[in-house]
Amino acid sequence: MRTDIGFEIHEQLNTATKLYCDCPTDYRNAKPNTNICEVCVGIPGAKPFPVNQVAIDSVIEIALMLNCEIVREPIYIQRKHYDYPDLPSGYQRTSLPIGKNGNLLGVGIWEVHLEEDPGKYDPTSGKVDYNRSGVPLVEIVTAPDLHTPEEARNFLKELTKVLSYTGKVRSEGGTMRMDTNISIEGGARVEIKNINSIKGAYRALKFEITRQKNLMKKGRAVKRETRAFLEAQMITKTMRVKEEAEDYRYIPDPDLPPLLISQEKIAKIREIMPEAPHLKLERFMKQYEIGRDDAWAITSEIEMADSFEEVCKSMPEIDPKYIASFFRHLIKKKLNYDNISFRESGLTSEDIKTIISKLNSKEITSSGAELAIRGVIEEKKPASVIINEKGLTRIEEEDVVVKAIEEAIKENPQAVSDYLGGKTEALNYIVGQVMKKTRGRADPAEVLKALKARLK
Amino acid sequence: MGGINAVQRTSTYLEKVEEKDPEINSFIEINPKAIKEAKQVDEGKRKGRLAGLVVGVKSNINVKGLRATCASKTLENYISPYDATVIERVKAEGGVIIGMTNMDEFACGSSGETSYFGETNNPAALGRIPGGSSSGSAAAVAAGFCDVALGSDTGGSIRNPSSHCGVVGLKPTYGLVPRYGLIDLAMSLDQIGPISRDVYTLALMLEVIAGYNPKEATTLKVSKKEYSKHLNSDISGYKIGVAKEFEKVTDPRIMKIIKKSLKVLESRGAEIKEIFLPNLEKGLPTYYLCVFVEFFSATRKFDGRRYGYRIEEVCGKEVLRRILLGKYISQKEYSGKYYKRALQFRSLIKEELLKALEGVDVIVGPTVPKLPHKLGTEIEDPLVMYGYDLLTVPANLAGIPAGVIKSGEVGGVPVGLQIQAKPLDEQKILNVMFALENS
Numbered sequence: 001m002r003t004d005i006g007f008e009i010h011e012q013l014n015t016a017t018k019l020y021c022d023c024p025t026d027y028r029n030a031k032p033n034t035n036i037c038e039v040c041v042g043i044p045g046a047k048p049f050p051v052n053q054v055a056i057d058s059v060i061e062i063a064l065m066l067n068c069e070i071v072r073e074p075i076y077i078q079r080k081h082y083d084y085p086d087l088p089s090g091y092q093r094t095s096l097p098i099g100k101n102g103n104l105l106g107v108g109i110w111e112v113h114l115e116e117d118p119g120k121y122d123p124t125s126g127k128v129d130y131n132r133s134g135v136p137l138v139e140i141v142t143a144p145d146l147h148t149p150e151e152a153r154n155f156l157k158e159l160t161k162v163l164s165y166t167g168k169v170r171s172e173g174g175t176m177r178m179d180t181n182i183s184i185e186g187g188a189r190v191e192i193k194n195i196n197s198i199k200g201a202y203r204a205l206k207f208e209i210t211r212q213k214n215l216m217k218k219g220r221a222v223k224r225e226t227r228a229f230l231e232a233q234m235i236t237k238t239m240r241v242k243e244e245a246e247d248y249r250y251i252p253d254p255d256l257p258p259l260l261i262s263q264e265k266i267a268k269i270r271e272i273m274p275e276a277p278h279l280k281l282e283r284f285m286k287q288y289e290i291g292r293d294d295a296w297a298i299t300s301e302i303e304m305a306d307s308f309e310e311v312c313k314s315m316p317e318i319d320p321k322y323i324a325s326f327f328r329h330l331i332k333k334k335l336n337y338d339n340i341s342f343r344e345s346g347l348t349s350e351d352i353k354t355i356i357s358k359l360n361s362k363e364i365t366s367s368g369a370e371l372a373i374r375g376v377i378e379e380k381k382p383a384s385v386i387i388n389e390k391g392l393t394r395i396e397e398e399d400v401v402v403k404a405i406e407e408a409i410k411e412n413p414q415a416v417s418d419y420l421g422g423k424t425e426a427l428n429y430i431v432g433q434v435m436k437k438t439r440g441r442a443d444p445a446e447v448l449k450a451l452k453a454r455l456k
Numbered sequence: 457m458g459g460i461n462a463v464q465r466t467s468t469y470l471e472k473v474e475e476k477d478p479e480i481n482s483f484i485e486i487n488p489k490a491i492k493e494a495k496q497v498d499e500g501k502r503k504g505r506l507a508g509l510v511v512g513v514k515s516n517i518n519v520k521g522l523r524a525t526c527a528s529k530t531l532e533n534y535i536s537p538y539d540a541t542v543i544e545r546v547k548a549e550g551g552v553i554i555g556m557t558n559m560d561e562f563a564c565g566s567s568g569e570t571s572y573f574g575e576t577n578n579p580a581a582l583g584r585i586p587g588g589s590s591s592g593s594a595a596a597v598a599a600g601f602c603d604v605a606l607g608s609d610t611g612g613s614i615r616n617p618s619s620h621c622g623v624v625g626l627k628p629t630y631g632l633v634p635r636y637g638l639i640d641l642a643m644s645l646d647q648i649g650p651i652s653r654d655v656y657t658l659a660l661m662l663e664v665i666a667g668y669n670p671k672e673a674t675t676l677k678v679s680k681k682e683y684s685k686h687l688n689s690d691i692s693g694y695k696i697g698v699a700k701e702f703e704k705v706t707d708p709r710i711m712k713i714i715k716k717s718l719k720v721l722e723s724r725g726a727e728i729k730e731i732f733l734p735n736l737e738k739g740l741p742t743y744y745l746c747v748f749v750e751f752f753s754a755t756r757k758f759d760g761r762r763y764g765y766r767i768e769e770v771c772g773k774e775v776l777r778r779i780l781l782g783k784y785i786s787q788k789e790y791s792g793k794y795y796k797r798a799l800q801f802r803s804l805i806k807e808e809l810l811k812a813l814e815g816v817d818v819i820v821g822p823t824v825p826k827l828p829h830k831l832g833t834e835i836e837d838p839l840v841m842y843g844y845d846l847l848t849v850p851a852n853l854a855g856i857p858a859g860v861i862k863s864g865e866v867g868g869v870p871v872g873l874q875i876q877a878k879p880l881d882e883q884k885i886l887n888v889m890f891a892l893e894n895s
Contacts, residue, residue: 038538042757044531045518045540045637050673079753090756249786251795254643254750256673 001213002185005152005205006144009159010137012117012175013058014168018134019116020048020093027120027131028172040134042088047255051077055114055136056098056259058168060266061273062138063099063112065162070099070266074258077114080248085128086121093253094139098261104162105278107155108143115139138169144181149205152180156198161277165302171343180205184212187222192236194228204229208236280305288312288320297328304331304342310349311356318360326356330366334373351376351383358387367440368392394441404437405450419455427451462494462508466552469510473554473601480577482595484515485523486555494552504549505664509657511546512596512605515556516563517648518637519543526639527559527571529770530758540637541672542606542648542665549664554602557592563608563641564751564774565589566616566844567829572772575831580622581869585828587617587844589641593651594621604652604661610641611743612823612848614649615860619823619872622862624658624889625651629879630855631676633662634669640754642747643674645852655861655890659683662882676880683883689891692725694884697816701736705846706825713864713871714822720895721820721888731812731819736850739805740842743849745785745798752782777838806854813856813878818888822847823860823874851876859885861892 018025021039038046060070075098079091095114102109119133140159146152160176163169177196182205183189192208195201212222227236240246252258275283277299284295284305299305308327312320331352335345355372358364364372364387375386387393408430409416418426427448434447470490477483487493490510496502513519516526518536520543525531539547546553560570568576568591578586579599586595590607594617597605607614609627618625627649638648650661663683669675698718703711722728755775760766768776785794812819825846835841851858856879863873873892875885 043518043537044524044526044534044639044757044763045516045536046538047636047672047674049671081753081756083756083759085761088757088762090759091753247788249752249783249788249791251749251753251786251791254674 001216003147003209004144004183005146005148006181007140007142007146007152007156007178007201008180009140009142009156009176009178010115011140011163012170013055013136013138014170015052015054015058015136017052019052019055019114019136020134022049023134025135027129027135030131032127032129032131035131036133040088041130048093048253051114051256051259052136056261057265057269058136058166059098059112059114059138060261061166061168061269062140062163063102064266064270064273065166065276066099066102066104066109066112066140068099068102068109068112070261071097072261072263074260076252076258077256078250079253080250082246082248084118084121086118086133088119088130088133092116092118093256095259098259105155105158107145110141110143112138112140144183149202149209152205153198153202156201158278160198161300165274165277167302182208182212184209184216184222186216187212188224190222190224191226192229193226193239194230196231200229200231203234204236207234211236274302277302284308288324290321290324294321294324294328297332298324300332301342307342307347307349307352311352314349315353315356318356323356326352326359326369330369330373334370334377338377340377345377346380347373347376348382354383354387362443363394364392365394365440365443367435367444368394371440391439392441394443401434401438401442401447401450404434404442405447405454407437408433409454416455427455462497462552463491465508466490466494466510466554469554469600469602472599476599477601479582480579480595480599480601481574482558482576482592482599482601483512483555484525484527484558484571484573484592487519487522487553489521490552490554497550497552502547502550504551505660506546507550509551509604510554510602511551511661512554512557512593512602513543514590514593514605514607515559516608516639516641517543517606518639519553519556522553522556524556524639525572526562527573528561528767528772528775529572530562530765530767531639531763532572532765534763538637540648541634541669543637545664546606551664557590557596557605559592560589560613561772561775562639562751562755563589563610563613564778566612566841567835568592568595568617569831570772570774577831578621578828581620581828584830584869585620587620587824587828589613589617590625590651591617594618594623594625597621597623597651597653604650604657606648606661606665607651608638608641608646608648609848609852610645610647610747611845611852614651615823615848615858615872615874616844618651618860619862619874620828620870622865622870622872623651623653624655624859624861624893625649626658626662626859626882626885627851627857628662628666628882629676629857630852631674632666632678632857632880632882634665634667634672634675636669636672640750642750643754644750645743645746647852655886655893656684656687658859658889659687659886662886666882678880681883683886686883687890688887689894690725691721691888691891694721694726694818694888695816696721696726696728696888697731697812697819698728698821699731699733699736699812699819701733702821702847705737706822707827709866710822710825710827710871713866714820714873717863717873717892718820720892724891724895726888729816731816733808733812733850735801735805735808737846738801739850739853740846742798742801742805743845743853744842745794746802746853748778748782749786749795749798750782751778752786755779774838802853805850809850809854809856809876810878813876817877817881817884819876820888821874823872824848827866827869827871847874855879857882857885859889861889863892
């Protein structure tokens, strides 16, 4: 049965001030109701300031990154009316499309537009914090071009990557909110609201497809309705059926003249906007002759991709394949393990160049390189300092290594007899023990060779 | 205003208010700091073009520390936490705010009778309505309770009561005066403007409050003008447009008075030209559809969570009517039929007016097509009430400036002459008013 899935995705824009006033956009760390003014609290008589230009430019850039056409006709800001405690004026301002007819990974992007976030209502205490009220959002509406929860998840991951490449969305994470719609052949279209993560979207879709297919199996109709995703229970639940559809009574906001986007503005943004991640990946594979997996790992973050290119450029004597492998196996692995981004790690291209050049000249071993990366990230010091301080330079004196090998053999008779009994992998364990004793400064390949000779 | 003793002036007004306002009911609240503010003027701590002038403010304009009730129970206890931009400007020029004036509830009315705080009497024709919705502002000026007042005009709310009370009033070009701090009736039509007893003070107040506000998306980026300095009663060579359509819809007794003033203008060298406004009468339905929809939107914040009362639960009949009609016609299934058509007609009326103004300097005619009714007369049909606005709404729909000055009287009831001009041609309007004032 054919299944069609589409999304409406909201992400907060990374602006210093709110959309229609000068209040700071910090609503996470600031005390409740401190970053507010008459405008974002909707005090009677207050009027919106002219629309935040940084926010408009950000939406244009995101739309361009998603291959959208930018609308050249006047773009009205609409008032969307509904009644909720977090909405100080009883309406939310939302622009008509700024970008239209785009695509990403073959998924159509119907429109990209600008919105404002409402405040935050806590139903338990009945209190509203307006610090978030007026924070700018970009909304991206896709065509129903996705067909499975897995496809949806991949698409959302790629979209997140594109948004983070622009640097125009908030980077602290957890700010993405989305609605999804799903229709299975033979049933009506169902909308699911209240999804706050990619994982949530995946789970909601999984649940919903099973629910709808079960209904169909029993010969019951899938109704057109809006459902809410309950994250904790991982289920969806009816919010309202079609007959109760809300009427938002949209009107163009009389307080705001329509936006007009010039050709010059579009050209200017096009000039400075980054290369899209999937294009960068293709280019890296071609230009540096590296594999897809390496290119994928490196382009997962624009800062890492930029660093890779810088290192390649300033070390022409080193094979880019080697550098790519270093990024993927030494850096990316460590980042994944710590669950941090390249930017958060504090690693610089200088650090990476130092480590690669010492590795290349055999001054340090690959284990030493790993320890150096860890040291830079954890102690926030340059790689050259870490290597010196930790004494990570490769051990040249053979007797030190020989001594370590002898100790390791003596201390691990079980592993030795396992190896001698035919379990070759037991030798790796002994190598590890030797590396530990030398604090990574011995060359593991040399150690292996020596061990093999010793235990013959 | 050198030589004026502000404290003396303010206390004289305050005494008059205390003595006579119980009959007029033009103020909702008196500024307890008025004397203190006047004292600062006398001590030279507050200076400027309005130094010592006593100003009344319509109750839909925010003045920090005073109540902006909009004459509604909905905002009965709403104390403004900030100054509207016009108030900042008035204060910066040394104006002394005497208090908040009465008005039709949420500016929804043309008679001054719908205030939660009671109707306002017409000081120039006691027992009759003062007009509205800036009823208290016009009445306070007419009664001599202040030098000048601020009103707001969405479809005639400055001009209509100025006409009935025999004072001068002006609705500026849309976007000339900041609306920041004005509580909305219909955002695309609302403008703040002055009401006074003489043209000079009117021009002075206009130049103080007019001008670009970078923190507001709909104000115009125009340089400041000194209207009072450039007042000139020599209007020889002015081309004055008069439309036949005015006569068709106006009480002949009023037309007779207006025609006399036209003769005066002609005698001062102005040239009368006939213009055509075939869509004049379409203005009214167009205007009301726009107002209903925008007012519905504007009142959504009065949901009972922040300001004490949910507007629908405590407001008067007319306010409720407008909210419900706005809610009805802005439904998804009707919006194309009503609101969008209204916007189309609005463009048509604007084009017609601007085209008519191409060949003339100003358009002159009556302000209100009928005489103000007597207080206490029950007007059940809202369309009869809306009829008062027939000649004033086109200026709002087109965004053009329009002023009103007393033309004469019909049986002791003042009749105001309306002067409309091209956008930003306030000076010409003021000059025509100045010419009439000096003849």
